[in-house]
Amino acid sequence: MMEILGVPAPVLFGQLLLGLINGSFYALLSLGLAVIFGMLNVINFAHGALYMTGAFAAWLLLNYLGIGYWPALILAPLLVGALGIVLERTMLARLYQFDHLYGLLLTFGLALIIQGLFRNAYGVSGQPYPIPSALSGGTNLGFMFLPLYRGWVVIASVIVCFGTWFVIERTRLGAYLRAAVENQELVRAFGINVPLMMTLTYGFAVALAGFAGVLAAPIYQVNPLMGQDLIIVVFAIVVIGGLGSMLGSIVSGLGIGIVEGLTKTFYPEASSVAVFVIMAIVLALRPHGLFGRPRT
């Protein structure tokens, strides 16, 4: 049995993998938060609740319509995205003219409503969701055992994150988005429908949260409170990475996941506060975040 720093290698790598999986969810969620903030100037407090909605959508599709994991991976984010579009059109869009804090307060209220409704319907015990058969089992990598589904989660979220980054940084559509962030009036003057773009941005970003929810369903139980504490960790990650930076949110999401995994191995008591301690250190040394540019 090989040991690294006094810890058996399989244990260490197992914790690292767990950390990487958590990091995958962090990255997907913090990327969505960063995109929404960049475009709408709103901190979306409902992000955790919408991630939970995505997981529940998959569970409901399976249990009521017999629709399995792979179609749900597409359908559930679409449903969550559609819900997001409705919320943005009917509520958020009315608040852009006021202080940004109202957007935060509104989405906090929405988070309470969504969580409360699911709690009433399904209690807090959590519902199991089976791992899709194509990804059951695992493979032995020599230094550790890798459950296939967990490997898939990491790969899928990294692909989706970098796909999103590519679209926004390297395509014409992304250029419009970034231009609208810089100067809305000018982009409108070019005849581009900015309000529609904002709506679709919100819809897309919460669909990412829904996607993360479906990925999470087979690993964690589907539970109305699954997004409740997660959202706070994601907030801290966004502060660490710097809100203005998409790459920052992806990298710090994955990085914090790994750091949490390591903390669990060497000093388990501190694993839940590690992210907040790192946030405090980053704030003290680089207030605008690791990747953020100082902006007013």
Added chain:
Amino acid sequence: MTSINTTSGPHSAWLLGTGGKAAIVIAAAAFLAVAPFIGIYPVFLMKLLCFALFACAFNLMLGYVGLLSFGHAAFFGMAAYISGHTIAVWGATPEIGILAGTAVAGVLGAAFGLLAIRRQGIYFAMITLALAQMVYFFSVQAAFTHGEDGIQGIPRGHLFGLVSLEPTLNMYYFVVAVFAIGFFIVYRAVHSPFGQVLKAIRENENRVVSLGYHVNAFKIGAFTLSAALTGLAGATKAIVFQSATLTDVHWTMSGEVVLMTLLGGMGTILGPVVGAGIIVTLQNYLATIGSWVTVIMGTIFVVCVLTFRRGVVGELVNALRSGPHKE
């Protein structure tokens, strides 16, 4: 930086003029003095007063500095734990326990302030929330908080070693006194040169900087005061209900106080009191319907933000003051 739209003006918070001010104070004092004898349940009133003080303290930040803290539960809950521990384990008298809780909350507030003040507006809310979550996890794991069980059976003891707080009425008048002191401190802070600078920061921070004020020092000062008064409310609540639990320190508690202040009217002196009154009353009536409470709270949030952002008191003052609607 835009600022939160509040009703501010020479007499924004008071029903127009000094006469109205005195009348409200006298009426409130008279009401609180006789309330237990006209069939109002004192325990309910004590809860209301603790939360009203909590909301007033919180409003010092949101209403007068324009910074939304989403971490005030950390001060409320930690003060409850500290006062509970000093009284139940170390045998301190109630006033010493309350002072200890208040002091610790103030120190915690200064530490939060130092870190969170480094970022503007919307970041502030996220950072305070994350720091408070750290305090929550600490409370889950620390030995003296007893984790999931909390500190139970805190003796009410004897005030100054003389007056027993066991009888409900004694306890009640003590809470009224604590609330009055806390409320007076908030009122004095707001109506002092210090408070004027805070309001100026809310309206136009850059101008205050250019006038040569140390804006960050003012912000941290306000945050420390706000945290200490929140601690006063939390420590008192621990003695009233003889327990300190994780509920007091969880972020849902932070959300609750935000809701009270928003509903009552941020940036008004009486708003938080009214907001706390409405929410505590609602919770009392809705205690039986379990998790629907969160749905109702969320709905009130959404309705408030979309329709009357000034809150109950803010809208009232606005209606009373003849003048153009500024929105």
